[in-house]
Amino acid sequence: VVPVITLTTDFGLRDAYVAEMKGVILDILGESGHLVQLVDITHDVQAHDITEGALALEAAALFFPRSTLHLAVVDPGVGTRRRALVLRAAGHVFVGPDNGIFTPFLGGDWAAFELRAAEYRRPVVSQTFHGRDVFAPAAAHLIRGVVPEKFGPPIVDPVRLAWPEARVSAGSIAGAVIHVDRFGNLITSIRLELLGSLDSDVMAWISGKALPVVGTYGELPRGAPGALLGSGNRLEIAVREGSAAGLFRARRGTRVVVSRSSSKNSSRKRRQPGPRT
Amino acid sequence: VVPVITLTTDFGLRDAYVAEMKGVILDILGESGHLVQLVDITHDVQAHDITEGALALEAAALFFPRSTLHLAVVDPGVGTRRRALVLRAAGHVFVGPDNGIFTPFLGGDWAAFELRAAEYRRPVVSQTFHGRDVFAPAAAHLIRGVVPEKFGPPIVDPVRLAWPEARVSAGSIAGAVIHVDRFGNLITSIRLELLGSLDSDVMAWISGKALPVVGTYGELPRGAPGALLGSGNRLEIAVREGSAAGLFRARRGTRVVVSRSSSKNSSRKRRQPGPRT
Amino acid sequence: VVPVITLTTDFGLRDAYVAEMKGVILDILGESGHLVQLVDITHDVQAHDITEGALALEAAALFFPRSTLHLAVVDPGVGTRRRALVLRAAGHVFVGPDNGIFTPFLGGDWAAFELRAAEYRRPVVSQTFHGRDVFAPAAAHLIRGVVPEKFGPPIVDPVRLAWPEARVSAGSIAGAVIHVDRFGNLITSIRLELLGSLDSDVMAWISGKALPVVGTYGELPRGAPGALLGSGNRLEIAVREGSAAGLFRARRGTRVVVSRSSSKNSSRKRRQPGPRT
Numbered sequence A, B, C: 001v002v003p004v005i006t007l008t009t010d011f012g013l014r015d016a017y018v019a020e021m022k023g024v025i026l027d028i029l030g031e032s033g034h035l036v037q038l039v040d041i042t043h044d045v046q047a048h049d050i051t052e053g054a055l056a057l058e059a060a061a062l063f064f065p066r067s068t069l070h071l072a073v074v075d076p077g078v079g080t081r082r083r084a085l086v087l088r089a090a091g092h093v094f095v096g097p098d099n100g101i102f103t104p105f106l107g108g109d110w111a112a113f114e115l116r117a118a119e120y121r122r123p124v125v126s127q128t129f130h131g132r133d134v135f136a137p138a139a140a141h142l143i144r145g146v147v148p149e150k151f152g153p154p155i156v157d158p159v160r161l162a163w164p165e166a167r168v169s170a171g172s173i174a175g176a177v178i179h180v181d182r183f184g185n186l187i188t189s190i191r192l193e194l195l196g197s198l199d200s201d202v203m204a205w206i207s208g209k210a211l212p213v214v215g216t217y218g219e220l221p222r223g224a225p226g227a228l229l230g231s232g233n234r235l236e237i238a239v240r241e242g243s244a245a246g247l248f249r250a251r252r253g254t255r256v257v258v259s260r261s262s263s264k265n266s267s268r269k270r271r272q273p274g275p276r277t
Helices: A016-030 A048-064 A129-143 A242-247 A264-269 B018-031 B049-063 B132-145 B244-246 B265-273 C017-031 C050-063 C128-143 C244-248 C268-269
Strands: A004-009 A038-040 A069-071 A084-089 A090-097 A111-116 A167-169 A172-180 A187-191 A202-206 A207-212 A225-229 A234-239 A255-260 B003-010 B037-042 B070-074 B085-089 B093-096 B110-116 B167-169 B172-180 B186-191 B204-205 B209-214 B226-231 B234-239 B257-259 C003-011 C037-040 C069-073 C084-089 C091-097 C109-115 C168-170 C172-180 C184-189 C200-205 C209-212 C225-229 C234-239 C255-260
Touching: A004 A048, A004 A129, A004 C128, A016 A038, A016 A129, A016 C037, A016 C050, A038 A048, A038 B018, A048 A069, A048 A090, A048 A172, A048 B018, A069 A129, A090 A129, A129 B226, A167 B209, A172 A234, A187 A242, A187 A255, A202 A234, A202 B049, A225 A242, A225 B226, A234 A242, A234 A255, B003 B018, B003 B049, B003 B132, B003 C017, B018 B037, B018 B132, B037 B049, B037 C017, B049 B070, B049 B093, B049 B172, B049 C017, B070 B132, B093 B132, B093 C168, B110 C128, B172 B234, B186 B244, B186 B257, B204 B234, B226 B244, B234 B244, B234 B257, C003 C017, C003 C050, C003 C128, C003 C268, C017 C037, C017 C128, C037 C050, C050 C069, C050 C091, C050 C172, C069 C128, C084 C128, C109 C128, C172 C234, C184 C244, C225 C244, C234 C244, C234 C255
Parallel strands: A004 A038, A004 A069, A069 A090, A207 A225, B003 B037, B003 B070, B070 B093, B209 B226, C003 C037, C003 C069, C069 C091
Antiparallel strands: A084 A090, A084 A111, A167 A172, A172 A187, A172 A255, A187 A234, A202 A207, A202 A255, A225 A234, B085 B093, B085 B110, B167 B172, B172 B186, B172 B257, B186 B234, B204 B209, B204 B257, B226 B234, C084 C091, C084 C109, C168 C172, C172 C184, C172 C255, C184 C234, C200 C209, C200 C255, C225 C234
């Protein structure tokens, strides 16, 4: 089996930073004749936006084979006293700064260790680019078979982000947009588990507008908005072959509410027009 | 030989969608110990623009080794009744929606099969992301050796796009811009076969301007426009070290005409100033 | 050991050009059963900007394993009489146009050969895309074991760029911004060697403003500017979690000066306010 390393950063693809990391990894692995599959998750995380990095990881990481190593570097605290860590969770391995970027994987069993051992870093560690000098070498040494325990002492209190969630109250679920994708689809904090089985008595509200909840884009007329269960098992607001972000001038944080109307009486709906942003 | 999978989508590189597809592929191949070379053709196809996806594939696919598997997902019809297919053509294999994206490869011999067999999909298929749940698994299983016939019934009438072509009439060829590249070069629907052997008696017309036809950028003065045979064997309008798209405010669909003047009498040319847009 | 090929171009990732190059490489290597690791350094070099390509290579190339082959195609002179070359330098191999893009690697021992042998090109060479038709095949044949000497006659006078440097005069070093990265950090032509050991008596000047020189971003208040030694061993102007390029309206070429004040007398500093742009 060829080991897989994924990379998630806010470095962009215009600069050579990501390539420097890959060069360091291949240089360390080359010595031991290891082959590796390098896969980019994204490098276009908004600069310094740890939550966006965590959301990209949450979306993609667990589709990779067990034991995949996920290297994630959104690291506004580089050069400060923030810790560096390796985390074993969900059958995968994660390497990056201890700033909350791995929050989505701290729900079940996990074990974390600080990246401290000098022999698994580059000989000279810059103050500004631990992606290349600390995290990439750690990833390569882990692939070579060095166990996480060898890197440093256990971390029992990794930083956790305040994770975007949704609130359930009588008859409605209040959440928010957590990501706007390339198509202008609005991915929300409202998860499948909360929604239970969606039915036609449910409406989604955004920016004061009520939208039907549908099963797929194809049920919407072209250019019309609706809500549906997205591929990451979250409620999504979409416009068929159009941009919901544009239509509703929505961004991360925009409020989204799902309300279940227990009655079929539509006049009652009119008197209770639902939440507005 | 290491099998090659190329990927062409309109998903962009900011979201994690492409990585989700790659994760699924590697996960399925990992079980069987298969190694694979993953190569991106482009993920910046304009959202929902099937023709642009088809043009990217046409430009790049056949440079890859025989038997390369080309996974292409520009899929505005996801979740509707559009079919999914695997296509054998030109010694390569293509996997994607049956919406015309493989039109360029339907000119010679081909065979196509519908992707229907549940055992070659992900256990749960989302309504919005068949790239990950249907096409990526199909690609991985094909690399593992499952033959196309196993996926479902033959498709004898795959969707074909109205393909951008050029019209030849007495003394001229009328075509259009089909792609504007990063440099602002205008790639047209006028192919080498139509042009025959270009000679100096040919002029290209765009936006009411006549341009010389040259052999290479180097024959143009810096900043000057001209027409030449591009690397994809299509007539191209270029500005040396500049942008033809900018100079002519051209976009896909902008009309381009090549006229052969059968006479050396340049005054005659003046009286027949050629077509205007 | 799996051979590594890096790619650096100004082709962007929207068009299929980079994929065409990779297809050609894999096609030639496939015949001989060779496995290869393909790594993008960047494809977002400003169109035709040879210096920017050279700076990207300088930043990343030598982090890769020895013997890595670096394919670099920023080639405004394609189709003119500019030479094509393979260069052995610094234990690595470089392939691209002879237009100065490899200037950073011509400081020590090196040997260069012209890419002329027809058998190591594609059968038909376009006038506009030597990346695909000349350089990619050369890279593949080099990986297959063809020695550089086989490609053509030695080149003893490769083109060298006027390289952005810094000038040292009494008490100060005058340089310029050479690159603006994604974060808005300003990388300058002032190298570590010139700076010697930075101490707190040093100030950096840009756009008429004096900035403290710090060890790491973390020493700056959020949103405050400072100068520090960047990861490429060059002086860098940064704003903590902000954009120095935005704050100072700086771009490549903007003047940056470091002055050492030999006295602790701060009133003297006030009377000599340092250089302005």
